[in-house]
Amino acid sequence: MKHLKLLLLFFVIQVQAQQGGMWIPSLLQGMNEKEMKNLGMKMTAADIYSVNKSSLKDAVPHFNGGCTSEVISPKGLLLTNHHCGFEAIQNHSTVDHDYLTNGFWAYKMSEELPNEDLVVTFIVKIEDVTSKVLEGTATLATELEKQKKIQENITSLINSLPKESWQENKIRTFYEGNQYMLFVTETYKDVRLVGAPPSSIGKFGSDTDNWVWPRHTGDFSLFRIYADKNNHPASYSKDNVPYTPKHFLPVSLDGVKEDDFTMVFGYPGKTSEYLPAVAIEQIVKELNPAKIEIRDNALKVADGFMRKDNAIKIQYASKYAGIANYWKKWIGETQGLTKSNAVEIKRKQEVVFQEKVGKAGKQAEYGNLLTDFEKNYSEIKSYALARDYFSEVALRNTELLSVGYKLYQLEQVYNSKGEQAFNDRKNNLITGLADFYKDFNANVDQKVFEKLIHLYSTKSPKEFLPNNLSNINATELANEVYGNSKLVNYNSIKELLSGDSKTVLANLNADKGFIVIKSMADKFLKEVAPKYDEINLRITALQRTYMKAQLELNKGSRIFPDANSTLRVTYGKVKGYEPKDATIYTPVTYLDGAMEKYIPGDYEFDVPAKLIDLYKKKDYGQYSENGKMPVCFIGTNHTTGGNSGSPAIDANGNLIGLNFDRVWEGTMSDIYYDPSICRNVMVDIRYVLFIIDKYAGANNLIEELKLVHPKKIKVLKKK
Numbered sequence: 001m002k003h004l005k006l007l008l009l010f011f012v013i014q015v016q017a018q019q020g021g022m023w024i025p026s027l028l029q030g031m032n033e034k035e036m037k038n039l040g041m042k043m044t045a046a047d048i049y050s051v052n053k054s055s056l057k058d059a060v061p062h063f064n065g066g067c068t069s070e071v072i073s074p075k076g077l078l079l080t081n082h083h084c085g086f087e088a089i090q091n092h093s094t095v096d097h098d099y100l101t102n103g104f105w106a107y108k109m110s111e112e113l114p115n116e117d118l119v120v121t122f123i124v125k126i127e128d129v130t131s132k133v134l135e136g137t138a139t140l141a142t143e144l145e146k147q148k149k150i151q152e153n154i155t156s157l158i159n160s161l162p163k164e165s166w167q168e169n170k171i172r173t174f175y176e177g178n179q180y181m182l183f184v185t186e187t188y189k190d191v192r193l194v195g196a197p198p199s200s201i202g203k204f205g206s207d208t209d210n211w212v213w214p215r216h217t218g219d220f221s222l223f224r225i226y227a228d229k230n231n232h233p234a235s236y237s238k239d240n241v242p243y244t245p246k247h248f249l250p251v252s253l254d255g256v257k258e259d260d261f262t263m264v265f266g267y268p269g270k271t272s273e274y275l276p277a278v279a280i281e282q283i284v285k286e287l288n289p290a291k292i293e294i295r296d297n298a299l300k301v302a303d304g305f306m307r308k309d310n311a312i313k314i315q316y317a318s319k320y321a322g323i324a325n326y327w328k329k330w331i332g333e334t335q336g337l338t339k340s341n342a343v344e345i346k347r348k349q350e351v352v353f354q355e356k357v358g359k360a361g362k363q364a365e366y367g368n369l370l371t372d373f374e375k376n377y378s379e380i381k382s383y384a385l386a387r388d389y390f391s392e393v394a395l396r397n398t399e400l401l402s403v404g405y406k407l408y409q410l411e412q413v414y415n416s417k418g419e420q421a422f423n424d425r426k427n428n429l430i431t432g433l434a435d436f437y438k439d440f441n442a443n444v445d446q447k448v449f450e451k452l453i454h455l456y457s458t459k460s461p462k463e464f465l466p467n468n469l470s471n472i473n474a475t476e477l478a479n480e481v482y483g484n485s486k487l488v489n490y491n492s493i494k495e496l497l498s499g500d501s502k503t504v505l506a507n508l509n510a511d512k513g514f515i516v517i518k519s520m521a522d523k524f525l526k527e528v529a530p531k532y533d534e535i536n537l538r539i540t541a542l543q544r545t546y547m548k549a550q551l552e553l554n555k556g557s558r559i560f561p562d563a564n565s566t567l568r569v570t571y572g573k574v575k576g577y578e579p580k581d582a583t584i585y586t587p588v589t590y591l592d593g594a595m596e597k598y599i600p601g602d603y604e605f606d607v608p609a610k611l612i613d614l615y616k617k618k619d620y621g622q623y624s625e626n627g628k629m630p631v632c633f634i635g636t637n638h639t640t641g642g643n644s645g646s647p648a649i650d651a652n653g654n655l656i657g658l659n660f661d662r663v664w665e666g667t668m669s670d671i672y673y674d675p676s677i678c679r680n681v682m683v684d685i686r687y688v689l690f691i692i693d694k695y696a697g698a699n700n701l702i703e704e705l706k707l708v709h710p711k712k713i714k715v716l717k718k719k
Helices: 002-017 033-040 088-089 145-159 276-304 310-339 342-359 370-399 397-418 418-438 444-458 473-485 490-496 501-508 512-553 591-597 609-617 664-670 683-697
Strands: 078-080 119-129 167-174 178-190 190-196 219-227 261-266 568-573 577-580 583-584 588-592 631-633 647-649 655-662 681-683 707-709 715-716
Touching: 033 568, 078 190, 078 655, 088 190, 088 219, 088 310, 145 167, 145 512, 178 219, 190 707, 261 577, 261 631, 261 655, 261 681, 276 310, 276 370, 276 444, 310 342, 310 609, 310 664, 342 370, 342 512, 370 512, 370 609, 397 418, 397 444, 397 501, 397 512, 418 490, 418 501, 418 583, 444 473, 473 512, 490 501, 588 591, 591 609, 591 631, 655 664, 655 683
Parallel strands: none
Antiparallel strands: 078 219, 119 178, 167 178, 190 219, 261 568, 261 647, 577 583, 588 631, 631 681, 647 655, 655 681, 707 715
16 A cells, blocks of 8 residues: 555646746657657657648647637638737727627628738747758857857748748747747738627626636637738738638537646747746845836726726726736736745755755856856846836837927937938838827826836936936926827827927927826936846846756756747646645636626626526527536646647647636746645636637537537537
């Protein structure tokens, strides 16, 4: 019995070790394929990635550069998250046709709505080009020289490596510059809105439930890719036809149960899994708290206005969600890193690393890495904090200042490139600002400015504070700026920018709003950014060497490259978890839970009347499970921002869900992955189908899909 327990313990440890990581799909053969099959996968690595035949990669395009999507029909029907399609849905919405509130459904292709500048990008081929990129860099003395040569090599390779005329070559770095991969891509530019549930389904729980489990959000939207008559990318045209994919995902109706294999395929944005302990400590104690406080203040102001005025709610819905997303993420990340004792664990790992360096006789090459990290992170701390204050206050959360910074850059264009470049930039700016001011409200922004400029003047490092922002009264300054600046509306900013360069620059430098941002930007760009960049360049070089040492001293270990918005595979299992003492979360939620949260009229927890009616009648069609309607489930897949909209795929390559979030306790997985509490959150595909079919009545869309019962090995037609 004792021997059996030890074997079971060993098995559990092995299974845990096989989870976590974001792997390059072209390199799955070997260790990854074996691990995936141990977890229950029935496919081969070639089924996931192949250049010579259709594979799963051909059904998973990058959605508009920031999310993931998947092709789910032979007619180019595309599924992604509601929050990924949110901007497109918002752009088509008005007070009279409020698709955010009421949803949108195209019951025939002629009703599908085009979206300017919305694109999806497919990966055609991935190839290692490390030796070609690093050619000629070994003998260069400085980091700047090496980076310059690398960029020259990359530019040359992008232009010279073979591709079709409609394709692009892109080269991305992995393992902190120790590996470079070529991606041959195809970008489709005619992507039309097909369907979206109302926000009361697609954003159910909104910011309160964001990063939280249990979750009851139908976070999905539908688009369609259109192509020219040759099935190649083309700009929008009424003559374009639905795209014919190389592969599309069959949709499983079998659902999930605990310990089922899951694979998430997508474009994770950025992780930092190999940071030293000193860097994580700085994030937890210095940088995250500052950013959290700034966004907390901005969100409270916007929320107050949005709850009172529906027009403002529509204007600010997308902006609010964007600000809130990482605000809450940073809170959970900080708590998770603290609770898991990540800094101390990293320090223990660094002791082991130092021992390995000594045993390998690599003291001269790697022996000073950790002390050099300590020195440089100590030196960069105040610059990093000042950088975050400037970025969060001036560029991301106060809209008048962000416009002012564009005007500041316009002045810099004149100073560096002259009159013609100035006029070109000015005309482009005037055109581009029209859309910006459509969703700008000066009353909201004034209150945001007042709160954030107070934080900036009192909590940003004093040595980098402009003289005109020392000892200010934030309310008086806000009244002065928003009462006098021409940056508060589109007509007055066009007036401000009219005339020749001499006139425009004179008027700009007399404007109250411009004066504030110019003083902030001057201080930042002259005293903060150069020194930050200098120290950060040294840290980057250290991190590359540290990564090289990890690969060298831990051959055969599970060392995956950090996320960098390239196509990755992550695999695991459907799994509940225990976030704290006496609290156990099961892995699946049901519509019953949404009804338990229901608050009539509440903008986060309202439920549409038709959904309530379907629930009362238990009218779930073929999508129910034991008389209940599944909504969401969680798994141990290692995901991050950019994985929004990623397909959750079963052991046989069928679509079982749609990734959209992580649990709050596990948001630290960008820095430190712990399989005991890190969970990704997915919409059950049966809930998506139920909403399309029974709620929206969009049978035309259901008919396009290939519905399967893999556990019964049979294909279904819609009843």
